[in-house]
Amino acid sequence: MTEFGQAQVHLNLFASGCGHHSAAWRAADSAVDRIGDITWWEEMAGIAERGLLDAVFFPDGQAARTDALASGPTWFLEPMTTLAAIARATGHIGLISSVSSTFWSPFHAARVLASIDHISGGRAGLNLVTSQLDAEARNHGMDALPNHALRYARAGEFAETLKELWGSWPAESVVADRSGLYTDTTRMHAVNHHDRWFSVAGPLNIPSPPQKQPMIFQAGVSEPGRDLAASHADGVFSVSWDALGAKGFRNDVRARTHAAGRNPDNVLVMPGLVVYLGSTEEEARRHQQELNALLPVEAALRNLSTFIGQDVTDWDPDAEVPPLAPVAETANPSGRYALVRHITENTGVRGGSSRGEDDRRRPTVRELLGYLAAGGGHATVVGTPEQVADEILRWVDGGAADGFNIMPPSLPGDLTDFVDHVVPVLQARGRFRTSYEGTTLREHFAG
Numbered sequence: 001m002t003e004f005g006q007a008q009v010h011l012n013l014f015a016s017g018c019g020h021h022s023a024a025w026r027a028a029d030s031a032v033d034r035i036g037d038i039t040w041w042e043e044m045a046g047i048a049e050r051g052l053l054d055a056v057f058f059p060d061g062q063a064a065r066t067d068a069l070a071s072g073p074t075w076f077l078e079p080m081t082t083l084a085a086i087a088r089a090t091g092h093i094g095l096i097s098s099v100s101s102t103f104w105s106p107f108h109a110a111r112v113l114a115s116i117d118h119i120s121g122g123r124a125g126l127n128l129v130t131s132q133l134d135a136e137a138r139n140h141g142m143d144a145l146p147n148h149a150l151r152y153a154r155a156g157e158f159a160e161t162l163k164e165l166w167g168s169w170p171a172e173s174v175v176a177d178r179s180g181l182y183t184d185t186t187r188m189h190a191v192n193h194h195d196r197w198f199s200v201a202g203p204l205n206i207p208s209p210p211q212k213q214p215m216i217f218q219a220g221v222s223e224p225g226r227d228l229a230a231s232h233a234d235g236v237f238s239v240s241w242d243a244l245g246a247k248g249f250r251n252d253v254r255a256r257t258h259a260a261g262r263n264p265d266n267v268l269v270m271p272g273l274v275v276y277l278g279s280t281e282e283e284a285r286r287h288q289q290e291l292n293a294l295l296p297v298e299a300a301l302r303n304l305s306t307f308i309g310q311d312v313t314d315w316d317p318d319a320e321v322p323p324l325a326p327v328a329e330t331a332n333p334s335g336r337y338a339l340v341r342h343i344t345e346n347t348g349v350r351g352g353s354s355r356g357e358d359d360r361r362r363p364t365v366r367e368l369l370g371y372l373a374a375g376g377g378h379a380t381v382v383g384t385p386e387q388v389a390d391e392i393l394r395w396v397d398g399g400a401a402d403g404f405n406i407m408p409p410s411l412p413g414d415l416t417d418f419v420d421h422v423v424p425v426l427q428a429r430g431r432f433r434t435s436y437e438g439t440t441l442r443e444h445f446a447g
Contacts, residue, residue, distance in 0.1 A: 024410040273407060309331075
């Protein structure tokens, strides 16, 4: 058990559809008919707030994904609009949306985020992304996305311009003296940003928000993504299957942050975490198996074949995954192939997690498909509340994470179970708040 007095754990809800398992929508009790109902998302945020989580985080996308819609819902309400509604239905939890610097203009993003920060009393943040699909680009007047390096160069300038805009109209300049003076405009200043990607005069046409600077998160793990985080991010939403890889990533981001002249302790690294809970390991495993059983195996194997560039359609779903050749020995090595191989070689099924225990066995093909369907490379833990808390603290105390973006496989059940059973264990160990001590998102993450 972890000793009292160590670092507090940070937790977000990463909210998506009926849950992060791609087959969760097929369950008899799923809320597939409510994903366009704002009260559904208000309820999810309310559960997360009851658990005192730092924030609710929404992804975004700019294409209909017609290639995947036949297999399940891939759409969601526009997240900024959604967060504005949730702001009125909650009182404490932070509100984070992905924003693509490839498609948004800094002025528009700064204004919307400042508005949500005002509406929520200082709880807004954005997850800065550069987008990944050419189909998204074609909805914004482009034939294809700019190359990776150009997207990240634009993202850096985007972040810098956001911060300039948020500081261009100090809220303190609004004096509202009814004798005649409303704003002391001498305290405002133009931005006059003219660089490679953006030309923005400023100032922003809304006073600076309660946080002064809404929090900026970043989700890229590439070299340019790490540099962007080091220069501008308050937090990093990362993808790590195991603690060893996560620790290396966090150490690298911290080193880059220091080199950029910033305090590494002010940049929180939060991997995604898929959690299957039960009162026993066996019960948790059954819950995972029930969701995995909803996967259309033949289609999933075809998708896996495309994913890794190797025909696996003849694999027996209930047999252990066959040994995969080292990446260096494959004809078409790829990051996706490396990910699948890493999962199969580093997943301890007995303990139900990605811990790599000595008594593990290789996952079955169906289990592998389930891991990919629910997390797609994010760490996965299957066990009791105590075991899940142990794993969370093992990562945090080992320097692999500052906290996690919790990715419930199904909603609302897995979120409710986490809030009702894992959070109290972390609280009892002195590692998670028992009340919100601040009012803003920055204060949540500073605690």
